[in-house]
Amino acid sequence: MTHYILHIILQSIPYKGSLLRGLIPGQRAAIKGLYFVHFTVNLRCSQSNNIALHLNSHIKSGMLIRNSLLCQSWGPEERELQYFPFSAGNYFEMIILCQLPQFRIGVNGSHLLDYRHRVQDLSSIDQLEILGDVELQNVQLW
Numbered sequence: 001m002t003h004y005i006l007h008i009i010l011q012s013i014p015y016k017g018s019l020l021r022g023l024i025p026g027q028r029a030a031i032k033g034l035y036f037v038h039f040t041v042n043l044r045c046s047q048s049n050n051i052a053l054h055l056n057s058h059i060k061s062g063m064l065i066r067n068s069l070l071c072q073s074w075g076p077e078e079r080e081l082q083y084f085p086f087s088a089g090n091y092f093e094m095i096i097l098c099q100l101p102q103f104r105i106g107v108n109g110s111h112l113l114d115y116r117h118r119v120q121d122l123s124s125i126d127q128l129e130i131l132g133d134v135e136l137q138n139v140q141l142w
Contacts, residue, residue, distance in 0.1 A: 015130040019141060022123035029096040029128055032138040035086045039132030045124040052119035053103055059088055068118040075118060085112060
């Protein structure tokens with residue numbers, strides 16, 4: 001199996017990265033930076049404009065909203081969290097692990113949530129996008 005590693009230091013926002021062959025189970029994205037007020041992480045399907053995973057974080061509400069955009073329609077939002085892992089001006093490390101039934105998301109070394117796949121063709125998920133009020137220090141895809 002061939003592994004692709006993309007390693008970036010101090011990226012500007014908005015950030016867009018490509019997964020050359022789409023996602024496969026076992027692949028990960030690591031996002032490291034300073035969190036300020038809000039940020040969004042999207043795993044997108046470039047051919048269809050679908051968003052397989054949309055993570056939208058807001059410090060004021062203490063929420064990390066998860067959703068998918070399929071055929072130009074948003075699905076039901078997922079909002080429940082055990083805890084909100086971000087605080088203004090602080091460093092964070094987020095890991096998104098692709099597994100067969102779901103994405104597993106951890107922040108600062110602790111498991112935070114699971115999000116079941118709504119896009120079944122994982123290989124169609126070929127872009128990582130990061131937007132918002134965050135200073136990216138490092139992004140890795142492997």
